[in-house]
Amino acid sequence: MATKNIEILPIYYDYVLDTDYPVYILVGGRNSGKTHFMGQELTTRLNNCKDYKCLIVEDVETNINEGVKTNIIERIDDFGLSSIFHDTKQPAKISHKINNNIALFKGYHSDKQQKRVKSLNGITAAWYEEAENITYEQFKALRMQLRGGEPEDRILYLTMNPINQDGFINRYFFKQKPDEVLEKFEDGRPKVFVKNIEVELEDDDKVIIPCMIIVTTYRDNPYLTKMQIADIEELKYTDRDMYEMLANGKFVKPEGTLIKKLQRFSLSKLDLSQSDKLTALVDTASSGSDSATLGIYAKYGDNRHYLVEAYKDDRDADIVIPIMASIINKYEPQMVYVEENHEGLYFESELKKKTKGTIHVRKFRSTENKHEKILSQSGRMKVDFYVRDDAEDEYNDFIIEVLDYNKDPKENEHDDCIDNIAMYFKHADRNSWIFA
Known part of the structure; x- marks a missing residue:
């Protein structure tokens, strides 16, 4: 050996x-x-x-x-x-x-x-x-x-x-x-x-x-990348309590919602054909109380990310998958990433069948602690992320759940929507997917 x-x-x-x-x-x-x-x-x-x-x-x-x-x-x-x-x-x-x-x-x-x-x-x-x-x-x-x-x-x-x-x-x-x-x-x-x-x-x-x-x-940890270090040092300005925990090892009691407000845009004024990349991310439900989520993201330049469409559904996969496929076909993202957890393989297989041939569907693995992942990407959500001001109820429900997310993980009944966004920033925008 x-x-x-x-x-x-x-x-x-x-x-x-x-x-x-x-x-x-x-x-x-x-x-x-x-x-x-x-x-x-x-x-x-x-x-x-x-x-x-x-x-x-x-x-x-x-x-x-x-x-x-x-x-x-x-x-x-x-x-x-x-x-x-x-x-x-x-x-x-x-x-x-x-x-x-x-x-x-x-x-x-x-x-x-x-x-x-x-x-x-x-x-x-x-x-x-x-x-x-x-x-x-x-x-x-x-x-x-x-x-x-x-x-x-x-x-x-x-x-x-x-x-x-x-x-x-x-x-x-x-x-x-x-x-x-x-x-x-x-x-x-x-x-x-x-x-x-x-x-x-x-x-x-x-x-x-x-x-x-x-x-x-x-x-x-001498093996961290400059980007990983920057993610934490940015918290010095965006979330002082979290910085004290991560940088100085202090016990803190996170309180209040993580994100107070998000930047807004109108889809009618956005030319998707000019985006650098159009990506869909699917997170399947991992337990009975979770919802499957879909986010479609348009990227322009290095630091402008627009949530073009968002959808969550806690019903059975056979109901949810055709709806997600319809939304994906409408926007035609170049890539659809499906998290490999529980029903992920089934979602991947069915979405390949139900989406257009030009759309690539691929599974990926996200192994991080969910709350830590969300915290680590919250700075980018506040600075580089835009949500629609002209969406309908399903999209708005998705955003409401994002804005309700609490710094104290014990206070969160649902975390599926903000986790979808965190996975997009953590993985899709950095070309660091852990493919299964």
Whole structure:
């Protein structure tokens, strides 16, 4: 097997790979590298450890975010190990073909889900992704569940954005004095530190567990592009709270709507034949409460993007697809991109049949955390993006949902429409599609 050169962020090499703690809490915002590193960490352990069964949970009511699983699959590919791993969609898991180690993916939102997770036997390690809202009881339950494999491999990993000021993690680990500080931010706040926690056992006994806490920002990631850095530094002027979170690792409490107003244009005054590019983007519904969305975007120059048509529908695919095909045929975009999630393959296949032969339909994969993706593109939505002032109700309903989107993700009942716009800016305008 050829040697692979795997880049590990130095801060994680020093304080995770080169240490031995039963709990690691990785706190950081977008592009801090924490999720990418966790994919590397679990790939290594799945390949090298004995009798290793890793549980990956997330605070979701339905399927765990596909991006979490995809991240590990992509890291396995980085290591050149794809041939010895097997990916199963139902139930969601990744298996090692030689040593039989496995990674299981489970939702961890409802009491019913948590009881099902608690019933799993032989768990060696657990990773709680997006653990902003974890409680002490959940922390204790996950840590105490680690009874499988080798004792030194029994590790609880928590990864999160610093957004829940009132949560257990901030209250216990950040607002109380650490037991040992290893690195500090310039303003004196602990950046890498150890904090012990006393966990009560079922037999009224207690155990002291040392926890390693690592706070990273985009500045800890030397592999970012200039564009990725610019996206965050722009927030200094457009969203100061978000900048403090991403640039300085501070816990912030986002409040209010993300976008107050959007620039307007009249379609009747826009010559679409003069646009540099006409693109359609389809995002299919990923759960029962979601809507499938269609956005058709016209680009003029480097920084003018017009939402020519917008449509959302929560009905069955067989109803929605012909309507979307009709809209696409009306505007004849050069490309139609369909996100590969759940019904994405079906949408792609049917839209190819129902749209004109000159229109190219292609699926793509978006693996980012949805809220972080929306936040990262909100600056461009405010500056470079235009919506119609002469549209009908369906288009206006789409825009109303966009303007209702809250900085606090827990306040959002729907995020499908603004996610469509975020994916357009994140992927379509940068020619960086992850094609399936």
